[in-house]
Amino acid sequence: MATITAAMVKDLRESTGAGMMDCKAALTESGGDMQAAQDWLRKKGLSKAAKKAGRVAADGLISALTKGTKGVLVEVNSETDFVARNDQFQGLVKMIAQVALEVGADVEKIKSAKVGSVTVETAIADAIATIGENMTLRRAASLEVGNGLVSSYVHNAVVEGAGKIGVIVALESTGKIDELAVLGRQLAMHVAAAKPFALDPAGLDPALVKREKDVLADKYRQQGKPENVIEKIV
Structure with missing residues (x-):
């Protein structure tokens, strides 16, 4: 039987974010094989995530991300505001926004898109297992223009580009980009404050x-x- 050292547990914990006792159990079950232990934890995590899936996720964060003529908003829900302030959750939300910027606003396409060796859906399940709360990618939206740019604004951002209220504004124009950027942000701020029902x-x-x-x-x-x-x- 392989000897499980504290250093091995520490390494596994740092690479997976799982709890110390889970890491020790995973290494014991896998005979000290780090890769197998990671797989064991992921399977255990997916099982945990399935159990939590029925719990209501009513809090969370909006992430607004723009790149030139494209912009996206994603809403990822958690069960509590406490988790919304968690660094790992914030990183997850921003990562999902990056994916949405590439694949578009279709939630199912975002969830099936890969980040490294895993899908976004699996990354969410792993975060559920590690953090201990249900999370859902609730919705996404995108805007794109041929000429001009898409601006964004996040009200009371808890981290750059993510908060409770997010807005993206698309400006179709051949005007100067720096001037459009100022106008677009001002418009986005007004949208956040006034919550208009329509453009006209x-x-x-x-x-x-x-x-x-x-x-x-x-x-x-x-x-x-x-x-x-x-x-x-x-």
Whole structure:
């Protein structure tokens, strides 16, 4: 039987992020073979992840990433804000944004894309096993222009490019890139603050417009305004 040293446990822990006792068990099960121990931990981690999959992931982070004429937003959920402040989780979210910038905003394509020797989906499962909370890649969005650039803004970023509110703005233009970058960031900041429903009135949902008009009409009706005046006010 192979002798499992503290140095071996330390090396395995550093390479996998798993707990010390799990690392010791993995090395014992694999007879001291580091590669086999890593595989054992990954299988154990996927099992742990499956057990946690039913738990609600309602917190997490948004990551905004741009590169010239392309930009993406990804939302990765965790169970608690505590995990959202975890360095490993933050790194995972930013890594997923990098992948999305290459493959696009389709969640299934992102999850099946490879990072090194593993898929993004497996990387998420490994993080679940290591951190101990359920996590999900909830959604992604992307913008791209032929000429111009895509700007971004993250409100109250917990780490560069990641926070609770993220915005990307695409500017189609042949103007100077440095000037467009300033304008794009300003617009993105306004979007974060105002949370607009559409780019222009034509893009608004008619049902939303009707509901708002009804609310205003009832407000002025209760104030005793005549119907013809209410219509003009609304």
